[in-house]
Amino acid sequence: MKKLYFREEWCVGCGRCEVACAIEHSESKHPVISYFFEKVRQTPRIIVERKGNISFANTCRHCEEPDCVNACISGALYKDLSGKILYDPAKCVGCYSCIMACPYGAIMKDLNRKERKQIVKCDLCNKREGGPACVEACPNRAIVFEERGE
């Protein structure tokens, strides 16, 4: 299965991947409209960590043995046939068990949805043509989307 891999040596820490992620998951898929005019402002599913000269992005690893799916009490998180760990917001009750269990810290509270507790997580831009948006947005190929291992 193709997964996201992060090359720390080329990450410049600009955070365009975070922006691209938020835009991709918005309703309008438009950077400005989604930020200013949509009811729910999207929380990025990818996190850029920075400290001094070091920076890198990281997000869900789509584990073979996902702790988050084991922890989910409502069946909102599930592994699809291709191996992606996907999230169904309609079923989520906001118990945050998945956040508690994820050893990557890759699941986050949906910060902007006020009326209901929800989470966000990377879905590898499931339905998007051309692969994840973060990969395209990266100015320095610090994120690659490829098949590794057997």
Add this chain to the structure above:
Amino acid sequence: MNSITIDALNLYYRELNFKIKEAVRKEGIKKVIIKNARGQRFIGTGLKEKDVEIIIESGVPGNDLAMFMDGPTVKVFGNAQDGVGNTMNNGKVFIHGDAGDVICYGMRNGKIFIKGNVGYRVGIHMKEYKDMIPSIVVGGKAGDFFGEYMAGGIGVVLGLNNDDKPIVGRYCATGMHGGVIYIRTEKIPTYLGKEVKIFELNESDKEKLKSLIEEFCQEFKEYKAEDILKSRFIKLIPVSKRPYGRLYSPGNHFPLPEENYFSNKKIDIEKKYY
């Protein structure tokens, strides 16, 4: 002993050098003796074989002796011309006589010992990196611009011959920004580069100097190391590693970022994400 003697009389420099290279590289000869050198250039240039000795028994080798040399030892029983040890990378050169201008220009490592006087611009832009410390010891006196732009290494001038010339010429150590120069003198040279300051020798200086002078005296047997070391030396070292740092416009209206903006400290991550 694995050696060869080449009579250089009437040999063009290219032929001579070709013969030396063939002998050293192909035949594995460890000692090359050259007779009747007649100013052939580039002897020993670019040789890399570490334990090879090139001995110029008679005559005078030409310019750029031991240029780019990386290991062998060269001995000249007589005078040498300009450019000895130019950009030399390693090895040793002993000159039992005087040498010309631009000795050890941009030298990177190795040692050069000259019994007699040297000309102008000696030791210009010698370098230094970690344990690669080039050094030159001049038994006689040096001309103008000794140690100009010196970026590293050790330059020693002993002034052992008793003429009335100054021990180093004018503009010694101009633009020097690394390394050290030791001069055996009571008098402070005139027109010293303003980039250096004069100091007395400390213990570590004395040790460095001692080993160099002992090596010098081992080759040039008429001098005694103890006698030389008894004399007074002065030490020249640069004031700054950056002699011209302030000459050019700093353009100081850009405050350099101390802390990256989105780093943990500035943004209230708890407020934003919790």
Add this chain to the structure above:
Amino acid sequence: MKFTFSLKPENFIIERDDERCIRCGACVQQCAYNAHYYLEEKDKVLGINHNCVGDGRCVAICPTNAIRIKQAENPYRPNYNWTKERMMDLYEQAENGTVLLVGMGAPTPHPVYWDKIVLNASQVTNPSIDPLREPMEVKTFLGSKPDKIEVVFDKNHKPEIKTRITPQLELEVPIMFAAMSFGAISLNACKSLAKAASEMGTFWNTGEGGLHKDLYKYGKNTIVQVASGRFGVHVDYLKAGAAVEIKIGQGAKPGIGGHLPGEKVNHEISVTRAMPEGSDAISPAPHHDIYSIEDLRQLIYSIKEATDYEKPVFVKISAVHNVAAIASGIVRAGADAVVIDGIRGGTGAAPKIIRDNVGIPIELAIAVVDERLRKEGIRNHASLIAAGGFRNSADVIKAIALGADAVYIGTAALMTLGCHVCGMCYKGICNWGIATQRDDLTKRLNPEIGAERAKNLLKGWKHEIQEMLGAMGINSIGSLRGNRLNLRAVDIHEPYLSILGIKPAGA
């Protein structure tokens, strides 16, 4: 932010469309000059115009295109003599008493003759060639060519060349990357160019900073430079390259040496140059072992001796008043190629006053050198390489028609890597990761991307050169070299016409 009194007004105005700014902070994070600032309490991103150098990093990185950088107008009374730039420079010097430093090539309005030279095309009398269908040779060999070639036949009547051909460089496209040292530019920039050169069958030049250990693998596409500072010069280095270039002068700063400030000398540079970290890397103005043409010959041959006569040796000079005579001397001194760098040639750091006022345009230099070498009958003894401000393939082909064998591109090559010619190279905090050694900035240039882009440029130019040759009805670049009949001048007056050796358009 420092709050000091200064007479210098801002150079640029940062305009931010607040309706588009989504406060992602990319501009703030990316600007090493601190020209953007995020005010958390008000949730606003502000610009600090004074800090802006106009290198466009924020413009490129902003995901919503909310940023525009505008040139700030002269806030003072307009004056033809006292332009804003001149006033700024003067105030700067009044404040600091220093030599003004600049980076990149001269932006001064010296005439660019390329723009006044036009190319020929075939119409009717001899047919033009379609390079898409017919072979079009742009391969070039650099090095000394023999006066004549002697061929002998062996017993089986097989021909054999008897003449000893001196070493040559084979270029798939007559464009090489100019000397830019590791020090002036980052290792990633060097890697990009080296990779592009090796993939395109051309050459890149180490500049005077030595060859980093990671770059030895590109050795057969490398020209190694020996300059007055002799940084990183040793036998292995000389042997690693395909050719050795002795740098006497540089177009941007003829007659003066180089100077890499100590703060740029980090670990990697210190290893490569074999000098202590944090120490200034000073290249003296002259080579102290060259005080005459005879001395130059000595250095050329010492290098040949050290490399066992296997590598061609180039000599690079800047284009100055009597460049033709100097070039003639260089050829006679035994150089395999003469490199001439014109007044618009770039630099990592040079005094502004030198860059903008010393030297002559490359067009004139090529013309006079080619002419002089031909007259003296020694043109074949050395190749002629031109450098200094080549902007497109037309400039290249015009240079070749004026007599050059190949050209060096420096600024253009850097622009493929992201350079926006802001001219702040000497500061060492290049936002594009090119002219800097700061870890967080150098990693902004991924050599994978850089090499691809540099390669693309060469590919594009190569195709264009083939198209132009085809249009002229020429199928080999060798037939164009020095063929000034294919050039015409528009709006160039005597005596420059005769110096360039070309006819006015219409004649």
Add this chain to the structure above:
Amino acid sequence: MSYVIIGNGPAAIAACEGIRKYDKDREIIIISKEDQYAYGRPLITYQIAGIVKKEDMYLRRPEFYKENNIKVLLGKEAISIDSKSKTVKISDGSSIGYHKLLIASGGTPFVPPTYKEYLTKENVMTFIKWADMEKLESIIDTIENVLIIGGGLIGIKAAEALVMRGKNVYIAELSKRVLPTVIDDYGSYYFHKELEKNNVGLFLEDTVDSFKIKKNRVEKAVLKSGNTINIDAVIIAIGVKPEISFIDKEIKTNVGIIVDDMMKTSVSDIYAAGDVTECYDIVYGSKRLGPIWVSASEQGRIAGYNMAGANITYRGRLLMNSISFMKTNLTSYGIINPELEYTNVEVFEYKRDDLDIYRRINVVNNRVVGAVFINSIYRKGIITRFMIEGLPFDKYKELLLSPNIGFINFEKEYRVKEINSITGYKKARIV
């Protein structure tokens, strides 16, 4: 002969998936006491509160059972197990032969004998089962004041549901604070504050002495402390205990069924998983009960793998809980009050008043043994690495105490490997 699973919770579902990874054919039979397909019991809260609909409570789509060849016997109870003949006797009198048996019967609500009689009243119930939910739902519009006996996880979630429905809630808790098992003394203060804010009446160190009944309904409760409150409903949420009443004597039990690293019980071909087991706990280093959802799923899956013939061991359980009451949320890991078991405990605390943030990390012998995070959930799952891998605390002190927990404070080698892991985090379960 089929795979037989007693119980129909997360462990059972995970076991089905585990089995199906290695064995695609053999039939699976699930014996479910309740007459519902597997649903998320914690969702009862949210159903009452109106956040989820009943049909969304099921853990899997209805097709799941058909696709995976699973037969579910709804409303049937396992009565006994005969390990010799490899059969399970069920409540309708029939018996089912098994190839491999999994006991995943989970927990049953613990109701003290004194209260048992009241459970028949129409406004008294526990808060665990589907039936409880329906019972509460049937009266929810008629009630105003509700008493919850027990301030543990279930009690707090019940309170939240009722508060969200606008009810007037009282909680009676025997210990001196709420959530005694999952939070430390100081941390419970935040919950007390939040409860107070939502007008929940708290009776600490108190419980019900007696009820007053009227017309088959509890009308008043008299507390030990002497207070009398008028109530319209009572929820008994004292706790759960492993449901092992039906099992064979041969199977080794303590409070729960004792299992090994492969989820096997002491009897061959019988496995156990979920709340009913006592399995190895990473932090404690011993076998003990740990009724948490994550571990139930994990154990079920491991049991499934092994039942289907794979040979996979369980690294051990890491206790963790995530619970929220209205705006206050809590995540806690491992040993909350290690003072009770260790002497050399170091406690690192962080408090921030304006955002009600509280973090506490318990360190013993330079290892993190427990942690409590209140309103501070951002990326806190990373801490599980420390507890599972036993990473040295002093080396990563900065990371663990910083608000911006992340990989940047790990060594380059570790973080590059981890954030680029091909398989994801595996260490947690499979060694």
